[in-house]
Structures are given as structure tokens and as C-alpha cells.
Amino acid sequence: MEINLKGKRVLITSSTKGIGKELAKVFLKEGCKVVITSRNKQNVNLALEELRQISSNDVFGLTSDLTDYNSLSKLVNDTINLLGGIDVLVVNSGNTPKEPSTMLENSIEDWEHATRLFLLGPVYLSTLVSKYMIEQKWGRIIFISSWTIKEPQDFFSLADVTRASLIQFTKLLARELGKYGITVNVLLLGSFPTETSIKTLHKIAQKLGMHFDELWNKYVIDVSAVKRVGNVEKDLGPLVIYLSSEYSSYVTGSYFLIDGGTTRAI
Known part of the structure; x- marks a missing residue:
């Protein structure tokens, strides 16, 4: 099976670091045109410098804030102006400044x-x-x-509770958009080491009074069926x-666990 995404127009949010940036690299290597975003202009510029080593003419950067609706409207308009359309939307998000935190x-x-x-x-x-994907009859x-939305974790209370509803939204949106050739899916990731996730784990270790290595082995490696963390590219x-x-036109309204067998929930 040979997949050809050359020329596809991709918008990825929160993509100047971590998983978002690594996914931008994956799309660029497939010949896509990619827009990356961050709230921080300096982060955008630094990421662009790195990503343009892969493809100098096919990656663009915009500042945007997922919590600001006006900012999101501008992001969509600016992306349309840059790329002429959006074929693939990858919605990635950063962390809340409060977490790790428990319910109370x-x-x-x-x-x-x-x-x-x-x-x-x-x-x-x-x-x-x-709305733009409906017009082009594809997306x-x-x-x-x-x-962790399948098995909520104490210190990720904010993310686990608020993210859980996104699966229901995905199911409903997929049913409305399917007739237009648009699919909608959710990826439930396990441990993919990033600068931010490592910082969060250090904070959790401090809260629990554990050494970082002890926490890493007990709560990251040992709980995984494959006894390792994930690699974005592979x-x-x-x-x-x-x-x-x-090839995925019949796959929609679904969620996929990519967690190395960590979750035991059905």
C-alpha cells in the first residue's frame, strides 16, 4: 500500500514543540504543506528554523491560542490565505498551567x-x-x-475530565460530516516523552516524595505492556x-489507543 499525501494542506495546533512539532516533521516528509501554531511568536520562529531543514517552502507558522475564539477564527482565515484550503486538521493542545493537580x-x-x-x-x-472541508467534499x-481519559489519573484531573467529552463530540461530528467525505477521529496517546511531559512528571515525583527515576519506572515503563515509551515518527x-x-475513508467516529498496552480499560 502506497500512501500519497503530496500537496495536502495540513494545520496542526500547538505544534512548535513536542508531539505537535514531531507530527509536523512527519507530514513535511510526506510532501505536505504545513501550518504550525503556538501562542508564542519566538517558539514559532524557532520551530520554523528547524522544520525548514526538511522543507524550506512548505511550512508556515502562525500565532494562535486554543482558548481564544477570536484567535482561532483568525487562524483559520490566515491558514486559508496561506494554503488555499485545509485538507487535514490535527488538533493538539498544550497543558494547563495548574496541572499536575488533583480534583480538590x-x-x-x-x-x-x-x-x-x-x-x-x-x-x-x-x-x-x-465548513471549508464541506465545500471541497473532503477532509x-x-x-x-x-x-488517561479511559483510566483517569489523579494528577491529570483537569485534562481527563474535560477531554473525555471530545470522544462524544467526535462521534456526533463524524455522523454529520461523513456524507461530505470528511472523517473525524481521536487518538489516545500513551507516554511519548517531550520536554513538557518530563517537567510534569518531575512535578508529580516531587508531590509524591519520589525520585524521578523511581516514578518513571513505576508509572511509565512498568505499566506498559511493551515496557517502553512511544516514538512519534515510528x-x-x-x-x-x-x-x-x-485509505481511511471508512474509518470515522473512532478512537485509537496508541499507548503500548498501558490502559486495561475496554
């Missing part, structure tokens, strides 16, 4: 911010983009989420490329 440590303001970041922002953005929408990238292709 969260204020109502923390919940409001998390809901905008993990649910309302993605809902609003995908609704905007879907792929992929939400990046976490295995473990996640191929699935994202498949879901972005013509």
Missing part, C-alpha cells in the same frame, strides 16, 4: 480554562474548518488526546498518515 486543588477558574483548552477550543476550531480531522506518525489518507 482545582479552582473554578482552572476548570474554565481547561474546558476552553481541551474541549471548547477544539470544538470551535473543528467546526470552523469543517480529515484528528484530535490528539490521552489514554509509533504515531504512520497511523496519523493513514488517517489523513484516502
Whole structure:
């Protein structure tokens, strides 16, 4: 099976670092035109410098905030102006500044911010983009989420609660958009080491009074069936490329666990 995504126009949110940036590399290597985003202009410029080593003419950067609806509207308009359309939308998000935190440590303001970041922002953005995809009778929408919405973890209370509803949204949006050749899916990721995730784990280790290495082995490596962490290019990238292709036209309204067998939930 040969997948050809050359020329596909891809928008990836929160993509100047970590998983988002690594996915941008995957798409660029497939010959796609890619727009990356961050709230921070300096992060955008640094990421562009790196990504242009792969493809100097096919990657663009914009500042945007998933919690700001006006910012998202501008992002869509600017991306359309840059690329002429959007074929693939990958909705990735950063972390809330409060986490790691337990339920009783969260204020109502923390919940409001998390809901905008993990649910309302993605809902609003995908609704905007879907209008353009309907016109072109083709599109792929992929939400990046976490295995922990299947098995909620104490210190990820904000993300786990607010992200869980995204699966229901995906199911409903997929049913509405299917007749237009648009698919909508969610990826539930396991442990893919990034600068941010490592910092979060250090904070959790401190809260629990554990050495980082002890926490890493007990809560990251040992709970995985394959006893290792994930690699975006090898473990996640191929699935994202498949879901972005013509071959996935019958795959929609679904969620996929890419967690090395970590979750035991059905």
C-alpha cells in the first residue's frame, strides 16, 4: 500500500514543540504543506528554523491560542490565505498551567480554562474548518488526546475530565460530516516523552516524595505492556498518515489507543 499525501494542506495546533512539532516533521516528509501554531511568536520562529531543514517552502507558522475564539477564527482565515484550503486538521493542545493537580486543588477558574483548552477550543476550531472541508467534499480531522481519559489519573484531573467529552463530540461530528467525505477521529496517546511531559512528571515525583527515576519506572515503563515509551515518527506518525489518507475513508467516529498496552480499560 502506497500512501500519497503530496500537496495536502495540513494545520496542526500547538505544534512548535513536542508531539505537535514531531507530527509536523512527519507530514513535511510526506510532501505536505504545513501550518504550525503556538501562542508564542519566538517558539514559532524557532520551530520554523528547524522544520525548514526538511522543507524550506512548505511550512508556515502562525500565532494562535486554543482558548481564544477570536484567535482561532483568525487562524483559520490566515491558514486559508496561506494554503488555499485545509485538507487535514490535527488538533493538539498544550497543558494547563495548574496541572499536575488533583480534583480538590482545582479552582473554578482552572476548570474554565481547561474546558476552553481541551474541549471548547477544539470544538470551535473543528467546526470552523469543517465548513471549508464541506465545500471541497473532503477532509480529515484528528484530535490528539490521552489514554488517561479511559483510566483517569489523579494528577491529570483537569485534562481527563474535560477531554473525555471530545470522544462524544467526535462521534456526533463524524455522523454529520461523513456524507461530505470528511472523517473525524481521536487518538489516545500513551507516554511519548517531550520536554513538557518530563517537567510534569518531575512535578508529580516531587508531590509524591519520589525520585524521578523511581516514578518513571513505576508509572511509565512498568505499566506498559511493551515496557517502553512511544516514538512519534515510528509509533504515531504512520497511523496519523493513514488517517489523513484516502485509505481511511471508512474509518470515522473512532478512537485509537496508541499507548503500548498501558490502559486495561475496554
